[in-house]
Amino acid sequence: MKTFITGSGAFLPDHVVDNEDLVDRLGIDAERIFKSSGIRSRRWAGRETTTSSLANRALGRALADAGITSAAVDYLLFGTMTPDRFIPGSAPAVQKAMALREIPCLDIRAACCNALYALQVASALVTAGAAGRVAICLAEIQSRFLDLTPESATLSMLFGDGAAALIVSAEAGPKALEIVDVLLATDGSYVDDLGIRSPGTEFGSSRSHDVENRTDFAPRMNGQSVILQASRRMVAGCRALLERNQLSAENVRWIVPHQANANLLAQVARGLGLTNGAAEMINVLEEYGNTSSASMGIALDTLRRSSKIRAGDYLLLPAFAAGFTWGAALLRS
C-alpha cells in the first residue's frame, strides 16, 4: 500500500524578533548571528500562547488543504520538545480544541527529527490498517525556555517558535506527495551533547535541584560535536536512503531539510554533491530561525504552496537531532 501526504499547513506567531533585537541581551553582533547561522529573524509567541494553540492553527490549515474535516482524522501524532505540560502530552489538547473524535493521541519526543519519526509512524499506521487518516502536528514555543544572556548567545540566537501540520493517508490526490521511504538511526553515545537534562530521573526535578544546577533546565549544545556528527551522519543517511531505493542525489529535485543552521545545510549539500544546481534546497531558516520539530513541516508547506513541485519530482528531507538521532525521508510527487 502506498501512503501520501495529502495536506499541509503552517502557522507562525506575528511577533518578529530581528537579530538587532537580540544584540543588547545576547551581547553579540547582529551580522555575526547571520554569518554563523544564516538567520536574520525569528518569530516568538506571546506569553499567553501555548504550543498546542500554535499547532491548532497549523492543523486547521492542513485539514483545509487536504479537503477534509477534523471528523475524518482517526489518529493524531504530536511532535514537540516544548509541550504545554510535562504530562499529559500536547496531542490531547489538540484533540479537544480541534474537536477531533475520541481517537488515539500520541506525543513523539525525537526533537528535531520529530517530522521524520511522525512520517514513518503515520505511514506504518495507514499501511497496517490501524488508521485511515493520520494528522501530524509539529510545534514549538522555544522562546519561553531560552537563556537570553551572553553566556548562551550562540544557542539562544538560533531558535524561533512556530508550527506545522501534515495529513497522511492512502488517498492519492493532485497535490499529494507519496511517502516513498523513511530512514532513521540513533547513536546514544552523544546523549549529553545536545538537549535539556531536567526535569527527569537522571538529573532531578525542580524540587531536588539547588541553585547551581539550574542550568540543567536550559538547552545545552556541544556545537562542535553537533556540526561534526550532523555533517557526516545526515549525508550518510541520505545516501543510504537513496541507494536502497535505487536512486542517487542526481535524481533529487528538492531538498527540504530540518532548518538547523545555514552553514551546516551548505555542508550537507556539498557532501551530497548537490552544488551543481540540479536540486534546490528550501530555506525558511533566514526568516523563521530554527523552529526545531516544526521546521521541516514549515519548509515543506512553503514548498507545496509555491506550486513549484512537478509530477515525478523527488524530495529528500534530512534531519539531525538530540540523541543523536538522524535520518531522511524520500517523497515523490
Place this chain on the structure above:
Amino acid sequence: MPLPKAAIDFVNENAESNGANDPGRVDDLFKMGALDSFALVDFVTVLEEHCGIQVPDADVNPANFRTLEVIERYVASRRAEQ
C-alpha cells in the same frame, strides 16, 4: 609516514583563507584557524580519499586532528587497524 600533499595543501589553504600562516607540525590547527568544525568534515574526506583509510564517525572529533603530528599518528593507527 608524512601526510599526502593533498592533505597538507588543504590545511595550508584553509589557514591562508583565515589569515593564518602555514601550520608547523605541532601547531594547534584549531587555535590558529587552519581548521574549524566545518573544515574538519571536509578534511576528513580528503584523508579518506588520499590515505586509503576509513574514519569512523566516532573518531571525528578535534582531539584526533589537533596538530599535523597528531594527524600523522592517527592515520598510521587507522592503516594499522585496517
